Amino acid sequence: MASSDSDSDSEAPPMLVPLSRSAIPVTLLTGCLGAGKTTLLSHLIKNAPPGYRIAVLVNELGASEAIEAEFYVGHASRRNEGDDGSGRVAGGDAMVPMPQSVMRARGGADGTNAASASSLKSSTPDWVELPNGCLCCTAKSEYVQLLENIVRTQPGKYHHVVVETTGVADPGPAIEALWTDEGMEACVFLAGVVTVVDAVHLLGQYREKRQNLNRKRAGASAEADEPAREAVLQVAFADHVIVNKCETAGDASTAEAEEAVRRINSAATLERADRCVVDVKRLLELRALDGDGAARAAASASSSSSAPGADESPSSSAHFGGVNTVAVDVSGVRTESAVRAWAESLLWGEQVGCEIYRLKAVFAICADADGVSSSPPRRVMLQAVGQLYELTDGGLWPDANLSASDYRSRVVAIGRRVRRTKLLEGLL
Ligand SMILES: Nc1nc2c(ncn2[C@@H]2O[C@H](COP(=O)(O)OP(=O)(O)OP(=O)(O)O)[C@@H](O)[C@H]2O)c(=O)[nH]1
Incomplete structure (x- = not known):
């Protein structure tokens, strides 16, 4: 007016x-x-x-x-x-x-x-x-x-x-x-x-x-x-x-x-x-x-943080109050509900044993929260800050001709006492 x-x-x-x-x-x-x-x-x-x-x-x-x-x-x-x-x-x-x-x-x-x-x-x-x-x-x-x-x-x-x-x-x-x-x-x-x-x-x-x-x-x-x-x-x-x-x-x-x-x-x-x-x-x-930012960060996290055992090395984070980065790759496709359940357990669970400050991930999602399936899967990015998280739809996965097990999702977590085994719980 x-x-x-x-x-x-x-x-x-x-x-x-x-x-x-x-x-x-x-x-x-x-x-x-x-x-x-x-x-x-x-x-x-x-x-x-x-x-x-x-x-x-x-x-x-x-x-x-x-x-x-x-x-x-x-x-x-x-x-x-x-x-x-x-x-x-x-x-x-x-x-x-x-x-x-x-x-x-x-x-x-x-x-x-x-x-x-x-x-x-x-x-x-x-x-x-x-x-x-x-x-x-x-x-x-x-x-x-x-x-x-x-x-x-x-x-x-x-x-x-x-x-x-x-x-x-x-x-x-x-x-x-x-x-x-x-x-x-x-x-x-x-x-x-x-x-x-x-x-x-x-x-x-x-x-x-x-x-x-x-x-x-x-x-x-x-x-x-x-x-x-x-x-x-x-x-x-x-x-x-x-x-x-x-x-x-x-x-x-x-x-x-x-x-x-x-x-x-x-x-x-x-x-x-x-x-x-x-x-x-x-x-x-x-x-x-934004979603693209999560994807870029997830892709660029250094390979040393994704090496099995790197998170367990005493020298990896001891100097920094236990704060470290861990990156994991997982194959296959997931439902949005499963990803949300995993994120909420990791970020909100009381017995998690680690404290997540930032979480960035890209998932291959075969069904949205309403159960509507997608083939090829959708590329969904996750960002989390502290206990808050957000999923962003990045459209259909660019490579449509993969078998389900060839889709690779990637998760990068920065926090205190973060362990690969903990990140993988609920994803495998
Ligand atoms: N030798 C050197 N001194 C720098 C450099 N960058 C900044 N300084 C000096 O470092 C001092 C602190 O820089 P600031 O920019 O005031 O730092 P700040 O982070 O704003 O400091 P606070 O406001 O106290 O938190 C100043 O005297 C700068 O001139 C650099 O690359 N080399």
Whole structure:
């Protein structure tokens, strides 16, 4: 319905309708303190295609009880106007994030900050109010609403949203919130999880974890190993990992860091970088959470994670709190009901003995949930994040002339204490 709030509105030119009304991708950016997340944001914003506007939401857990929330808005087009959008970003060792366009608020006790919000609103149209609260544990609904605000109140303004989680966050709840909120599906979708790791310090963080575990066994506090635990989780939940600071780390340490990433999560794509100079197009076009993303990840999980016995090797995951990747291939066709029963038992069962963070699979399905059979079978992709899962129909299996036993389904699981035998239960 047309709005006629004021005379000025009626005289204004009609609002431009975005060329594409499709949902806006949201990329979740994680990584340990100092790994290079801000450096990556700066690189993304400066090198996005002209006119491609990225809203960046930063949520940090401060040293005190107070939560600091910031909202940056990147203007990719400024680089074409002789201004990189920051005034201070380019050059030098100290990378400073988009300071000209930073808006900051500290929420009040009631979760709002009306006074500063209104003064900021008057000075900039880019203000979005962020209630107080931690993105990853208490502010799920506010976080979702904020993203809705960014997209719905300024239609057509942004082409992409990047949410940077705090440097010590477990990204699981944030991913689940984004992936599941039905109200958001109309205007935004989770495009993928990008994790920046520091090639110089990654292995040190994991070694620290082992030391902390030893200390814990000797009676130290349970919180002692939290940062390292989160470092492992950030890699485990990733769809794309940027191994940063490679030049400083040198070839040997970089290779070791890559090997560590692969052992935790061999389904994620991996990219080396210095100062997070990465392929911007690849990052902006990441679509990891759809059916095709599941198929790509399942196909590319390294063969080492599918080797029988690899999951039982003490060295495979001991350094990483038992977090590993296991890939299995199974032949034959299955019904959708059987696949759902298998997934629910694995993800929801109380006696499973493992904890699944991400699950990606491609199945040959001979009958849908209503029992309607298909010959050739259908290609159905499965994605799971934590306890949530989704099946996506990929159409008829491309090769129609196989005998039933020649269809090969593939499952890749990333989690804690994942075992081949456990994945295969209910599939064979
Ligand atoms: N030597 C080197 N330093 C880098 C590289 N990338 C980033 N840095 C520096 O590392 C420091 C941390 O980088 P940031 O981008 O602020 O890291 P961050 O992940 O945003 O850090 P937090 O916000 O504290 O979590 C900065 O001083 C960067 O300039 C790199 O490839 N090599």
